[in-house]
Amino acid sequence: MINDTKINIRAEQPTDAESVFRIHYEAFGEREEESKMAERVRTSEGYIPELSLIATEGDGSLIGHALFSKAEVVDEDLRYEVIVLAPIAVKPSHQKQGIGGALIREGLRLAAKHGNSHVFLIGHPSYYPKFGFEPARPHGFDLKQFEVPNEVFMVNILCQNSGIKGELRYPQAFFD
Template identity: 45%
Template structure:
């Protein structure tokens, strides 16, 4: 399939909401995206859509997070969440294309790492490994293998450890 991945535009907001509602079978992720757009965590260049012609059938969002260590040092990273592909287009590589392009763009604009809470049989193909490798933990109880990190540049997480602090907007999901 000939897919174009680009940054979202204002006129895409409704279609992005529909993609997320269809993919997740609920409205919470679409509402979260709307709230994150107004937050300090939002990175406009990292809210991407997969399109063909005028149709939007995939979306990925990366937002700023903090990793706070035991000495209160603060390190900036990104959260990959949510990612959604309309059901008719799933299992065609669109999600993978969105992730690869998102990680590439994040690296290009200077981010050093990204965190994801997701399937441990899916995200490792993009370089994600358990965040515990760097002594990075989630702020909630989650299986170690499902909470993962990736260095976007060599040693992007060197000397980084601590607990991930998500934007407050995530608390509603």
Template identity: 35%
Template sequence: MHLQAFGDHGRVVADLVDELRDRVGAGHGTSLVAETADGVVGHVAFTDALLDAPRRLVTVRVLSPLAVLPRAQRRGIGRALVTAGLQHERARGVPLVFLEGDPGYYSRAGFEPGARYGFRKPSLRIPDAAFQVFRLPAHGPWMTGTLVYPEVFWRHDAVGLRDPGA
């Protein structure tokens, strides 16, 4: 599914998902799928990350990846996966969910620019507009600082955008 949904970047995402399954299976995240009569058509993962806040490190989540098969896109499947995932994280007492993504798409689900609330992105390669956050009820005003991605994202070079001309 990830190979089809992400095109040229699909292999990186598929390999990342293979490793994220281990983290989720060990209780460090959430993975949801959407299924129709044709089988699984969508997937979203929410993985533990850290917020380096002034008081202490805070466990937060990173929404990545979100994939829907091309033949099933534009039917609300992605939004339904994100909404269900956010509800699940709210029930677990997660304070914040971060992502890198299209602000036009994710703002409709309630995500906002991270910098607006004093959050710093983990890499300068992440476009400012793409660095977004969803604040959940467990979020406290002191919870600000720098997002720290888990090592698996760095190992797969799945953070920010690379400049092919550099």
């Protein structure tokens, strides 16, 4: 539940780019990596405008951002389009109020509405399971681009009968 805060969630607009950069910069300890990654994804083929979500306060000020974008799962000669969640950030002054969770829930709802079967992330193993994420490797997925423990490479399977398995590959925008 969001603590005494009236927030709205909407799709990012072009005029939000500077505020989005600042939100990630502040939330990640004044480092630019996540902010620059969001900028690269925004200009890539994997960007989905309706899945780049902004949380605003009642006065319209931006307080959070979650970026859901395209990636692929590769299984030999088969390629499947999937969604990855990264980055997600809430202004430090507004953290621990449910805003990040609201962004995640809305992003998952919209991803499912648009016919996506899987959303992947690398994240904290005690936070994301409450949104339906679980370790991905037991479901037949692998990740070779990042060396991470099994419990932080997670998937939310939106369509149980998809039959997808294979290696998750993040697009180049995550690495430049």
